[in-house]
Amino acid sequence: MSSTGSSESRIALVDDDAAVRDALRWLFASRGHAVTPFDSAQALLSDRDPSRFACLILDLRMPGMGGMALLQTLQAQGYTPPTVFLTGHGDVPQAVAALKLGAVDFLEKPFDDNALVSLVEHCLQLDVAQRATYQQRGLVRQRLSELTPREHEVMVLFLDGKLNKQIADELAISMKTVEVHRARVLDKMGVKSAVELANLLKTYG
Structure with missing residues (x-):
């Protein structure tokens, strides 16, 4: 289940820990960014259009579908916004594997608030160029067809x-x-x- 979030939210947060969701929503709100939180991978997949976000913050390890599988599922569906993983120390090898899948970066818990905000703001800028490239590539493929x-x-x-x-x-x-x-x-x-x-x-x- 997701909160309604802001209609202008450009950041999606997927984490099964309610305390983490609340803390990060407050953190980003204090920096002028609205966050739409989701308590599971399936909740994000059920969203009307996950690609509408400009950045995804995913917990690597969650009950059911974890962050890695979620990223792969989103990539199979179409455009995937720049993605940041939050991970525990023992999950670092998986996080490195996620980078090979195209994630922008990962931060170990507990992470530095400023580092996370800076990383996400970088993703928001990166999304502009990546989305334009993705749309142009789609147009070229359509014309070829x-x-x-x-x-x-x-x-x-x-x-x-x-x-x-x-x-x-x-x-x-x-x-x-x-x-x-x-x-x-x-x-x-x-x-x-x-x-x-x-x-x-x-x-x-």
Whole structure:
């Protein structure tokens, strides 16, 4: 079960310890940040849209689904906000494994309040860039999916540096047809040249 939280809350806290939830909600409120607390991994997963948060603070060890499994589940569902883990000393190897999954960092309990706030504020800034990249990548993939099989074939060949005549010979079509497909590919992908398309796919493909 989650509290209603602030409609402007950008931070989600998942911890089964009510005292920790209350303490952190107070801490972040004192620094001008609203926190929406959840008492379990399932409570966050049941939220209308977990990706709406700009930072997740997850307890690594909780009854039922722990923080690591929660992170993996969220990643499988789509965009995952920058994540910070709270962990006990014995959980450090797991926390390190969480970093390999993409978590930003972890803090051992008891942690320094200032260190946690600074880390979360870093995550809030990081979310802006990560979210923009994720959305752009999704747009590129959508545009790629709208190419016809033939347009995709032509695209692969001209990105490989082949001339229109070479593409025409390889696909057994006319040069005019190659030109039409090439123009359609560039138009659908929202670029003006093969170089621009190559850079787009390298960055977001």
